[in-house]
Amino acid sequence: MAAYHAVLVHFPIALWMTATLAILWRVASDGALAKAIDRALVPLLTIGLLSGIAAFAVGLMVWPWETISSTPLGRNHVLLASWTVAYWALLLATRWIQGEAVWEGVMRWVMAGLAILGSALLGITGTLGGHLVGIYTEVSAALRLAGWEVYTTFYVPMYTLAAIGVVTVALIGLGLWGRNERNAV
Ligand code: HEM
Secondary structure (H helix, E strand, C coil): CHHHHHHHCHHHHHHHHHHHHHHHHHHHHCCCHHHHHHHHHHHHHHHHHHHHHHHHHHHCCCCCHHHHHCCCHHEEEEHHHHHHHHHHHHHHHHHHHHHHHHCCHHHHHHEEEEEHHHHHHHHHHHHHHHHHCCCCHHHHHHHHCCCCCCCCCCCCCCCHHHHHHHHHHHHHHHHHHHHHHHHHC
């Protein structure tokens, strides 16, 4: 199953990275091209989610659970993969349910923040997967600077917790600001 997992993970990685670029483009522009790209966003996020679920399901079959869960590296890969899939499912639901309202006022900056955060989760999931097969990237050096040693850390370190806290408060603040702005119109 390892070969199937290695092939399948390319789909969500490529589709969610493309979705990130599409969201950032739409955030930066109200032009015709940006609006055309936005019309493809829900299908793009839907295919991304379906392929992410497929990669996740096959990932569960690569190694026995006792093996993948016996090291911090393996457990963190599974944990981050779960966050990534759940996170992009929520982003799809947000764009689908809210429609084009997500690009109004301050809400577009919330979308930018969500897309960047989703890419970061995806990048860390892929980085940890790479370490499982002996392929290393500079992302793990950045994680180490944040107090996360990929081979030994199995908790969310203080600096990472602080960063998550700051981003959460900022996104909630942006959401409240956007709601007030909409109510004021
Ligand atoms: C969307 C979710 C996931 C993504 C994006 C992802 C990504 C990756 C990547 C990029 C690799 C390196 C592949 C290679 O270069 O050969 C990898 C390897 C691996 N992943 Fe995942 N993964 C995901 C979910 C999971 C899950 C849920 C599990 C297990 C419960 C898992 C278990 C593994 C294992 C065991 C390897 C090493 C495979 C080998 O020995 O060749 N992955 N993953």
